[in-house]
Amino acid sequence: MLDKIFDAKSFEGNFSFDIEASTRVPGAEPFMVLLPPPNITGNLHIGHALCYTLQDIVARYKRLKGYDVLFQPGVDHAGIVTQLLVEKQIYASGVERGTLTREKLLKEIWFWKENSSGTIVNQLRKLGISCDFSRQRFTLDEKSKKAVTKMFVNLHRNGLLYRGHRMVNWDPLIGSAISDLEVVEKEVDGHLWHIKYELEDGKDYIVVATTRPETIFGDVAVAVNPKDSRYKKFVGKNVRIPLVDRLIPVIEDSYADPEKGTGAVKITPAHDFNDYEVGLRNKLPIIDIFNDKAELNKEVPEMFQGMDRFEARNKVVDLLEKKEVLLKTENIKQTLPFGDRSGVVLEPRVTYQWFVNAEKLARPAIRAVKEGKIRFVPKHWENLYFEWLENIRPWCVSRQIWWGHRIPAWYGPDGQVFVAESESDAKQQALKFYGKHDVKLVQDEDVLDTWFSSGMWPFVTLDWPENSEDLHRFYSNMIVVTGFDIIFFWVARMIMMGIYAMKDIPFKDVYIHGLVRDKHGNKMSKSKGNVIDPLVLCDKYGADAVRYTLAYMSSPGRDIKMSDQVVETGRNFLTKLWNVVRFAQMNGCVYNEHFDPNEVTHPLNKWIIFEAKNTISAVEEAYKNYRFDDAARLIYQGVWNSLCDWYMEFVKPILQESALTDTIAEGYNLDQTLLKKDIRDTMAWVIVQLIRVLYPISPFISKKLSGELGATEVVWPNFDNIRLDFADSIKQVQLLKEIITSVRSLKQSFRMPPSEKFNAVLEGNTVEASSFIETYSKIIEKMAGVTFVNNIGMSLPIVLSGAILRVEIDRKIDVQKEIANFKKEVENCIKMRDAAMFRLNNEAFRNKATEEVIAEHNTRVEVLSEKISKTEYIIRSLEAMQ
């Protein structure tokens, strides 16, 4: 027997899903769920909880449906994030900056990784995520290293990966190049300084406006628009850079916009993407004035050397002012690029980097989605995917950090590059190239962008480049569930790299979930202090309740506003379910696996089987379409509204009061014991079916409760063989509900306490109705709160389909008020009936509306008319009482 109190903690910890997660079903259709690997630095946050819960629901649903499910877990090495974090810890422990070696850092990170990677696994288990942990992978493990190296070499061999000297986004804090995607634009307050550049002869000057006066040391020209007549006279002449007196030419270039600034723009090819292009076009030199920390280097006057860029800016402005060449300072809003990890302003910088020709890889990736081979859910995210891939630029994959996949490239003494899968291969190449042994090769110091290895996740986890059986079996039969924010970072790259390496799409469906926000709709952040910890929620309400709530709230394309209150709704539902089983147990219901619904005879039992059947087929449809919200809602309604509110209340008196049972059993020519058994079997069976379809969403309680009822196995319910005719049962239960609801409603409007009972007489209009009344009168008495008597005094009729219920009324009620209420109801009905009739009288409607619609309108008019006359009858009866 279950405890009176539902406490998730009392049983959730007792369940492990390791066995089902690692069980293979050899002959079955393969299906893989690819868990987006969390960063080793990360704790499980609520966003993970959502993401992983949804895919766990998919995995569990597929398992129930008999698929061979591989739910692949793993952890991402998260290059920059991890290195920054561990460096910070190392420096905090007293190690001096600059003394840290590559070996020491890597050792520390590995040590740190070994100690922290278990945390996430435990957290996932607590949440009930049924990954196959025996296959846990790491993006930097040996297999991954081999695969990544192979991929790099292949791409290079095919000319899709190359080394280039180009302008990239440089993060001065990390001291590394980063990709375009890692740049976040932010609007900040800035200034526009107008600076006077004198002509060589000192007789005239030109004014340039800049937001970055410190870069004047890197200026190589001043550009004006060819169509700008104001500056025609300057073109071809030289101007003098203030503070350094270097001469630079005034050139014409259409990049200069006469509308912007002064129309004359200083050109600093080393420190601006546009200027870089202008420089290339006009064959201008490049003067880089920064080092890798964005401090000024030897190219600038001595007093500025080693100075930070912002400090230099102030200093330059000061000096310009003193020299009276600063003509104006405007306050402006400007948008600057920041590093998403470091948070510092980025510098464009020309360096040697490795690039992937993403444009070529993108083409088949675009096609795969255009042709519908890969489907985004919700579909509109495809737009975003196309938008990015169609305008994709070369992907800078090298990073000047230490934590990551070392780039498999070696350099000869003359700088000749050898890309190879191993150092010995590189040496072979060098031997061929130089024609001699013992050439000293040095491996590239850099590592790869973390997303390079993440992008290979769908096939790396299946042991590519080995030709494994799993690779054939599961690749392409996958689903990825993730957030929109990594469509570019991850999803697009997996598709590009997957198609390149495997000549086939990695997965068919990409489900994009929303963002979890706080209850006010704000993004969660540590600084705002509004972060909700899923593990705290699990402790408080149970993992099942958290999972249920996340599923319940996952409407496609919507963000989720999370709060304790909404989890309470989930928890309350599970409590209800708990009590359903408790009730079943108290009434001797035990799951019987040989129970055949087709042998059920009693209408109440037939009805609940019908309800369960409908609910479950709708739930299945919902799971199929990734409508986790619908699935959760449907089960909620099936359990609460059909099973608890009606069925259990109907059968309660039969099971618990033998006097009632006699009457009801007689009505059906049933043996009392048989009737009870029928009910117990049906109830246990229906509950188990409903609990089973809840299993994907809330697995712990599902297992717990089905076990309590004696159903050990969790399988998907099968209703295919049910041949019952439900029509009569549905009609009867509808009438029962109608009678009971009407009486209750009447009672409330009379302000009668539920304990007080109406005396009532139930008159059947027809023979069938009479027998119906005979059968159910005890249930009606109990549930509606009436006492059937032979004769009553002054009464109010409740006119039902096929019966009239007369309830005895004394004069204490406020008749006027009741009349007014009923009159209002009549008015409403008339309004609706007339609207329907108006349409039916409209010739255009009759000609163009479908037959079903017209039939439905006719029925509506009938039903409403009947209701109107019934209510008017009641009103007349009330008026007669006055």
Add this chain to the structure above:
RNA sequence: GGGCACAUAGCUCAGAGGUAGAGCACUACGUUGACAUCGUAGUGGUCGUAGGUUCGAUCCCUGCUGUGCCCACCA
């Protein structure tokens, strides 16, 4: 500047070309055995705005307003 999404009850959100739904909140009544993490009955909405298509639009189309997001540019 280009694009995407959203706008339905006090709140959070479902929904369908043909009578507007749920949960929470609120009101009233109710606790000796499934459940107060509950029950019963209620209150509450010209479905953002202006047009169009249609016999019929809250739903489809267009414009507008507001909100959120993505991309690009900025001397």
